Amino acid sequence: MPISKLLSEIPDSYFGKTMGRKVEHGPLPLINMAVGIPDGETPKVIVDEFINAIQKTENQKYGAFHGKDAFKQAIVDFYKRHYDVTLDKEEEVCILFGTKNGLVELPLCVVEPDDYVLLPNPGYTDYLAGVLLARAKPYSLELTSENHYLPIWDNVEDEIIDKTKLIYLTYPNNPTGSVASKQFFDDTINRFKNSQTNIVHDFAYSAFGFDKKNPSILQSEGAKDTAIEVYSLSKGYNMSGYRVGFAVGNKEMIAALKKYQTHTHAGMFGALQDASTVALNECDDFLIKQNEIFKNRRNKFEASLREANLPFEPMKGGIFLWLQTPPKYDGEAFVEYLLKEQSILVAPGIPFGDNGKDYVRISLALSDSALSEGASRLQELAHLYK
Missing domain, CATH: 3.90.1150.10 (Aspartate Aminotransferase, domain 1)
Known part of the structure; x- marks a missing residue:
């Protein structure tokens, strides 16, 4: 074959x-x-909404490619309520068919062949596939126990940083269970805000912060100039089989992801969006x-x-x-x-x-x-x- x-x-x-x-x-x-x-x-209120939404005639047809207004508004309201982050639902929100899809698709949308992409080591396994599909060059971002699995930017050679177009971060970290502070995100945004380097923060395990609430990278001043955050409904809401997530933040990267999706998807099933809207609005x-x-x-x-x-x-x-x-x-x-x-x-x-x-x-x-x-x-x- x-x-x-x-x-x-x-x-x-x-x-x-x-x-x-x-x-x-x-x-x-x-x-x-x-x-x-x-x-x-999955919480009963979400399941009940899904069952009801399947039966709606409007959900049995093609919908808007970039999602229902109610779902996008729920995302905006959720981020304002939980992180005090203001988002534009048209320019700074991209609905994803599972966060893995967005994380793997992103390099194809925002980097060129031979650009460097920094990948956390250790970090989620499938980031690498997206970098290789984009014909970019993965570079190991060394994370160690001694620094609580947070990168030390000064340890990355300047010549590598100069060639880097994208950095993947993930906190709480999969697989180590380490977390990041707002100060770390502040320092990271300040380090890269005037450079050619963009950042994607995989926030899949956002709901699980045992000593304190996990910060969003978008809470850092100027973050939307250079960063997007990818949020999953799979873990916090027990919705892994639904395959729903979203990316929020930098409008240029969001626009690139949305353009890519217009060629690979024809809109998310409306009943999934309705159930996810209930999750975000009613299940804090x-x-x-x-x-x-x-x-x-x-x-x-x-x-x-x-x-x-x-x-x-x-x-x-x-x-x-x-x-x-x-x-x-x-x-x-x-x-x-x-x-x-x-x-x-x-x-x-x-x-x-x-x-x-x-x-x-x-x-x-x-x-x-x-x-x-x-x-x-x-x-x-x-x-x-x-």
Whole structure:
């Protein structure tokens, strides 16, 4: 079967390759801690609106390419209410068919071949595909535990910065669970606001901030001159199957994304937009509850690991814990060991960048009983770390 040279040079998506595959494991019941699919149900008010909206005649036909006015207004109102950020619903909002689509499409819209794009290492796996599809040059943005997985801009060579047209950031960070402060975003915007470099902040885990609320990059003065933020409904609202998100911010990047979408999509299903409008307008309390659920899970799971002296990165936000591997194992070897010996499936760190080589990513998107059992099984491995 034919495949283009460009596509053949792009690595397979790690989760596209592994999700749904049959897993061979040891004798214990399998605990799948590899994938960050929220385990709770979508709030009833959202589901009810979706059921009702499907039956509306207007939603059974083509709609406006760039979305319903009510949905765009809900996005504007949500950002004003939660972050005190003012948005123009026509020029600074782009509806996305899942945030992954927008994050992968963006380089095709805003960079040229051979431009540099800085990618967080470790960071979400599929940013790389978008850069390679645009024939741009990915460059590793080194993130380390010592600096709480925040980049140090002065450590990036000037000649690289001069060639960089786009930077990906993601906080709370997937996979490390680290977070960013408003001061970090202020400093970052000040560093790049008068340059040719634009920024995209992946805010997929915005709802999950355990010590304090996660800031939006758009709260920083001048941010809309150089940055967009990509927001997902998948995690906070338990709506991963709906595939709805949006990008907000810099109007030139928003316009580019919208132009691209006019050639690849013919508008989002109206019933999805109606359900998402209800989510943004009526479910603020649910976001608070969701955060509390995962904060409690974080507290209990980390306490179990500390009890056994297992090394991990403190989880400040998001839904993933970043666990260091035992001395004789890299991430991929430890994944196989956990499957065979403890019937636990986790994600190796290496797909998130070579700085993840000696880590595995553990999802807390499981029931309390499954997390408790998983923690108990991990405690049995304390001898491997000695």
